[in-house]
Amino acid sequence: MAESPGNSYQDSYVVSPLKKIASNQSINVENLDVFIGDQHILKDINLDIPEKSITCIIGPSGCGKSTFLKTLNRMHDETPEVKIKGKVYVDDENIYSSKVNVIDIRKKMGLLAQRPCPLPMSIFDNVAYGPRIHGLTKRKAINQTVIQYLQYVGLWDEVRGRVRTPATRLSIGQQQRLCLARGLAIEPEYILGDEATSALDPISTKKIEELFLKLKEKYTIILVTHTLRQAKRIADYIVFMYMGEIIENGQTDEFFNHPKNQLTKDYLTGSFS
Amino acid sequence: MNYIRAIKDKSARHIMLGIAIFSILLLLIIGMSLFLKALPIMKEKSIWTLLTSGNWKPFKGDFGFLPFIISTLYVSLIAITIALPLSLLTSIYLSTYASKSIQKVFEPVIDLLSGIPPVIYGVWGTLTIVPLIANKIASRFVEYSSGYTVLAGGLVLAIMILPLMISILVEVFRSIPREMTDASLSLGATKWQTVKKVILRKSFPGIVAAMVLSISRAFGETIAVLMVCGNITQIPHSLFDACYPLPALIANNYGEMLSMPSYESALMFAAFLLFVIIVAFNAISRLTLIQIEKRYHI
């Protein structure tokens, strides 16, 4: 199922403006249980993520939102204490089946973490990192890719003279946009954001949110967010989690205006957070 | 504020400042004293002769340090060549690949090794390494070797500096923020790619520091090497020749020091030489590191 990365890279930048046209995107989670040591963190999660839209996962701290997100790109593989049961189908393939190569899965998922973490290299090399490790070697192709994605996130004009300088010199808002460009450069289908704007100032937050709105035309976006306001602003679908379970989910308007569950109502009115 | 409190505070401050100044002076004092003690022989013979002559006949007045300098460099080089790759590989394994249970077993082992005093490495060297070289290894390459060789010194030294390097390197690798390795992995890199492109890059200053420390240790180690290197004054031409590093020279001959003033001065010169090498080495690597950090802002 995985295409050989080498070829598609060398050609794709010539053919498509930004991204090759994606096939049907889908994520279906079936009976997912996650245990960290003895603690039952996620309980029987069943969820279908709608494609090419923004789904926001909300809920109080500690309810398992980040844990859930990490199951989607198999980041829990790095922590031996975590045990995962159930199935997660991405594009109709269970990513936890033994036949699947974790690298291919991660290539489909672009993760934006809470605190921007630029790699210890130049701005250019940060964005080029992904393509390079997946096999892109032609210098021209790399250049094109890097510039393209830096333009897309609106960083290019701000950094064009200093693209070979260390990425750590950027402001935190710029760093987060750099991480977004870096994640996009591997040409994923899905974008995962783990409270991606909580460390940023309001202006940088606005810029990232605008980018998400632009991106949802081509990517399926799943965001964990800490603030209801952000969810209201940009989400198409909301998933409300509490203590490791999904309490309620649905379209944004429906969810906020006509919540069905009592717990949801309490949360929305601010009885707890 | 109370007068007495003020006095206590002020005197404490003065005492501390005094100690601080003294500690910087310590380095200078050591250097100066060794230099002064070595001066007589530096006046007698030119520094050039001292450093490059192979003639060591103290009772005739010939003091050529070349055999000892070469021996020191040779033995240290062997030790580092063996120890560096081994320790890098092992510490990468321990910090990035090994499971918790394996780590738990290794850590006390490394501690154990680093706690063993040098004289015991020397003992072990004479028991196992020297016969091994004499009987099994040397026979393939040369006609005869007593086993007390450059190779023996290098091997024993390598094993001595291994635990030091490993424990520093493991700490350095562990101090890399989890978010950084996660960022690389979530982009689809394999562990090895992450090690090559992110971990080694980020920890480069730490690796250099570990190397500098271990090399300094290797240069100056006295007893362990002394027991296995042969202590024959000659310029070693092969791994299987005996050698005579500078620290061993000083240690073996201190008894003679008082017999002749120039002998004492010569040994002090050897000590001064070691001192200068270490200081220069540390200074150069520190400055280089600062430059590299500035350029790449790691």
Added chain:
Amino acid sequence: MVNIKRQEERFFKALMIISAVFIMSILLYITGTIIYKGLPSLTWDMILKLPGGGFYLGKEGGVLNAIVGSVYIILGSLIISTFLSVPLVMYINFYLPKNSVFANVIRFSFDILFGVPSIVYGAFGFALMVYLGIRASLLGGILTVAMLILPIMMRSFDEVTRLLSRDLPDALLSLGSTKYEMIKVIIRQLMPGLVTAILLAVGRGIGDAATVLFTAGYTDNIPSALNQPAATLPLSIFFQLGSPVEEVQNRAYASAIILTIIILILSFSARYFSSKYSKDKI
């Protein structure tokens, strides 16, 4: 393309495991050899008796002289070193501004001192003793070993102090304490770190032969005054090894076991204390 990468990863992973196993085996081999050779000769006599005349040629006795000598020397050097490092570290961390040039110079010169070989300290110690008119004695050994362990203690204690959060010192100062009073309170927090530093320094100092070679002398007795020569364990081991009598050589291994056990107790305690310290940290 992917295959080359995968092979590269497998190759290095194999290499890593081989190195790790190799190192583990060497250690076990070393420990095993020493124990095998030394355990039979490890008797209570070895620990509790002084060497009799002819000890080095096979007659009876033990290494009590060396054990006590080493302990005396290390205790003396510890006192000197602690009295110098603690104020120094406090000064660098709390009296000087952050990133001050002076502090960096001090740290750098101690980094160099840390790397100076022990034989150089021995040579300097010897020169110092000649200058001061001291003979090879307990005092000479103490002074020289103190110089050796000073950078070790200072570095270790400095690292621990740097990690301390500034909340407590700031709170104390804003209550109107003088810096000196503040430090008296802080020291209590830093105790485990200090203990670790001490244990590390002792571990290094007690096993080193080159520092005491010319400076402490050697004797079969226990020194009763500072100006008397003192025996040390590393030198005792070395001399016993030099004997032509095999039984004496075996006793050398037994002494080696004694020395190693002492150092192991020290380093394990150091590790225990430092982990306790990081657990209690806020």
